[in-house]
Amino acid sequence: MGNIVITTGYTGSGWSVALASLAPEQFVHPVPGEIEDWRAQAEADAMSIAPTAQVIERLQTWSRPDADEMSLLADERDLRLLDHWAEQLPNARFLLFFTDPETALAHAIRNGFDPSAFLEGWRDSIRHLTGFQRRYRARTLLLDAASAHRNPTAMIVAVERLGLRLALRDPLLDEGEVLVVERLIARRWLANKADLAVLRAELEAHAYPLAESEPEPDLDASQLLALYRQYQAGYQQLIAACDEQTQRANEQAQQAAHYQAEAKQYQAEAEQNQATAEQHKAEADKNAKALDAEKQRSREREAAHQDAAEENELLLLQLHQVQEELESLFLKGKEAQEAFEAEKASLIAACDEQTQRANEQAQQAAHYQAEAKQNQAKAEQNQAKAEQSQAKAKQYQAEAKQNQATAEQHKAEADKNAKALDAEKQRSREREAAHQDTAEENELLLLQLHQVQEELEQYFLKYQELVQSQQALQGIGLEQESAFEQGSAPALESAREQTPQALPPPPKRQRRQRPAALKSRGPFAKNRKERRRLERYIAIIRESGLFDESWYLSQYPDVADAGYDPIEHFVCHGVGDKRNPAPWFDTAFYLETHPDVSASIMNPLVHYHQFGKAEQRPTRRGW
Structure with missing residues (x-):
């Protein structure tokens, strides 16, 4: 059997841009009629995707005369047939592509898809891709289509892990179309889809990281006016x-x-x-x-x-x-x-x-x-x-x-x-x-978009004031409870004097300093994509309960002196400085022991929470 490579992605998500840089002679054309009939039947009837005896016989006898030459099969209908391809072709390799929710939804809007139905199908396809990658890790490579399109050389290097040697198109094609209006609509549509952050973090953990590329530039006012x-x-x-x-x-x-x-x-x-x-x-x-x-x-x-x-x-x-x-x-x-x-x-x-x-x-x-x-x-x-x-x-x-x-x-x-x-x-x-x-x-x-941004900033300021007021009231309540248990008249009198009769508004505390990477620079800023990724990591760590804030502030007093939130400081600066989020987790040891984590851009504590804990990976020496 020749070097068969199955490459696919979700319909309408724009995954095929990654294939534009590959030499066209590597793709199989035309595909045998039995396989095309199988694909068409699977597309029309979800209950009959199992290959027939004729298709199985064709797959077993189908090969290329030159075993060193790559034979690429690129069809989005193969997404639902991956398990059958893997079972019938034991030597085949799989090159799977995905796009982030915003890019996928922008392409879907350009192609006329319904956003709600498309997002539901995108979620199912991502779960199917990650599940298939876990089952066939040695034969499968999961890549970000946009990163592969921007860095085709890095993609060629990455596929060498599967023993594949692909050739690039000469010359390379120009960049694809810019989806400006579609991205604005997609960004607005995804504003309240919080579950996509966790799903995207899981997707990035399974995907092979390519070379870090510049974030996609946003158009300023003059460019929007020109458009x-x-x-x-x-x-x-x-x-x-x-x-x-x-x-x-x-x-x-x-x-x-x-x-x-x-x-x-x-x-x-x-x-x-x-x-x-x-x-x-x-x-x-x-x-x-x-x-x-x-x-x-x-x-x-x-x-x-x-x-x-x-x-x-x-x-x-x-x-x-x-x-x-x-x-x-x-x-x-x-x-x-x-x-x-x-x-x-x-x-x-x-x-x-x-x-x-x-x-x-x-x-x-x-x-x-x-x-x-x-x-x-x-x-x-x-x-x-x-x-x-x-x-x-x-x-x-x-x-x-x-x-x-x-x-x-x-x-x-x-x-x-x-x-x-x-x-x-x-x-x-x-x-x-x-x-x-x-x-x-x-x-x-x-x-x-401008109104929502202003409202979010106002809500965040009000939320900070409410949190500070609640903490002040809790402190006063604890002092009164302690004085009542001691039974000390002077202490009770002091607590009464400290307790306001009409609960005046709590004193305004100074707002915590935020790292520069988390500061908003407008809806079209260049750091928007990186800031969103860091905010997702912060939300996952807060919800996990693995981070020891008191220990972190006592271990690193410069963070408390600067007025930073400990979790925000750890995500933005602590990982780079090899600081530990808790006494039982050694950041430097975890990155050195697990090179797949250090090679990715994923936060090590987030990786341990989502994958390392289930895989029983050690977090420090002697544990």
């Missing part, structure tokens, strides 16, 4: 961009209105064309009906003409028959000619009359036939006109449909542009409101 002006310039640019987008949207709206007006005009023209087409269609239908009627009349005239022609033929046939009969009569005998001359003359006259009638009927039939042909020509002409009108009507109807489709398309584009304009206006209003809320919230936070 505010930078945000204001960005806001002005955002407003200008919004105005430009609004103007562009207005132009699009005007163009859409123009398109909509044109669409309405096209629609009106289409409706007019449709009406004209319907009118032409009605005229064409009317002409077709007239044509059908004219055709019917032509057929009737043609039938009449045919009847007249048949009658004329019949008359001509009859005439021929009469002529034949006359000729036969003339041929039969001339004898009857004279007798029948009169009859013949009458017959000839009748024939002439009938012939004249037949000619008149023939002329009338020819006239009717000419009229029929003329009417048929007119009907054909009307039918051609009707077909032409019907074609024009179809053309007008197609144009009307095309204009209507174009109008509907323009209307859809206009509606779409109008909706986009409304959405852009809404986003512009939301961005402007969010920026205004952020500016107001920043001003309110700064104002509240």
Whole structure:
């Protein structure tokens, strides 16, 4: 198995800044698919983080060909899988990173996490990290991510304790982003979280100390003003961009209105064309009906003409028959000619009359036939006109449909542009409101920060006066009790004289001198982080009851003469001077005997209270 190194930290706490200084070729990419599926399953379901048989087989066969080359696996999801990694890979080493509560919460606020839920998860992750470090101390190194980022060389030296040789990026990357506003919010949020001090002290005791680095500088008023002006310039640019987008949207709206007006005009023209087409269609239908009627009349005239022609033929046939009969009569005998001359003359006259009638009927039939042909020509002409009108009507109807489709398309584009304009206006209003809320919230936070600082100083002065008054009253009560037990009248009289009748306010005692390291220099002072660490140690020692104040003052009278609080003097100066907090605790012996304590920045008495006592470490020679 190659040199596998598992490195991880809590999600959203900014732990990954420590990896920015390492050479990228040391990281494993891509990770096998079985392991990625395992990580995703553990992230989705907390009850099923145990590896499957397929994952276990993949872990056992997965190795790098070069055993001297580091293989770094960096994934925050591995935080919940550390015990499984340690069990399946016995030769793997673990490089765990953490960030202090303020830095972690500032990164979480920048990334949009809920502060309360994030802090709860941060507490659980710290307990998990420290517990894993205790179980696998020989394979695990717990480091402060911020210190590792500021001092990458010290981190490289520290990981050599695990037998690892990591390479730094060449060249190193620039410093990360400065979280100014987020740190102010985080500092305000953590003001009342007293339990984090003990948890952080325990975390620092388990972590490997890197080289001491300069505390993170705080921005002064001019730098804050410059940052505010930078945000204001960005806001002005955002407003200008919004105005430009609004103007562009207005132009699009005007163009859409123009398109909509044109669409309405096209629609009106289409409706007019449709009406004209319907009118032409009605005229064409009317002409077709007239044509059908004219055709019917032509057929009737043609039938009449045919009847007249048949009658004329019949008359001509009859005439021929009469002529034949006359000729036969003339041929039969001339004898009857004279007798029948009169009859013949009458017959000839009748024939002439009938012939004249037949000619008149023939002329009338020819006239009717000419009229029929003329009417048929007119009907054909009307039918051609009707077909032409019907074609024009179809053309007008197609144009009307095309204009209507174009109008509907323009209307859809206009509606779409109008909706986009409304959405852009809404986003512009939301961005402007969010920026205004952020500016107001920043001003309110700064104002509240100054008010809280002033109130804390006033409360501390009042508390000191109350403590002094209570001590004075207790002293007077003890004197009266002693005089009453002795039964001495002069002593009782003296006690009565000393006891005020109306309990006037106790005399103001001179305030104890505080070491320079504990004096507040404002909310943005450079010694703020160191002062907080010392105050945590003072609080832990007071609560433990291990410090003998009377013995310390009698052993070191210069502390009493200077007016220092003995515990504050021991934390700020006594440890450096190798002074002892009690007769049973030798500071110099404890630091010399336990090099892991001397290599850290932790107070030796605090270390004994939290860890050394449980580990039964000796506190002086012969104990």
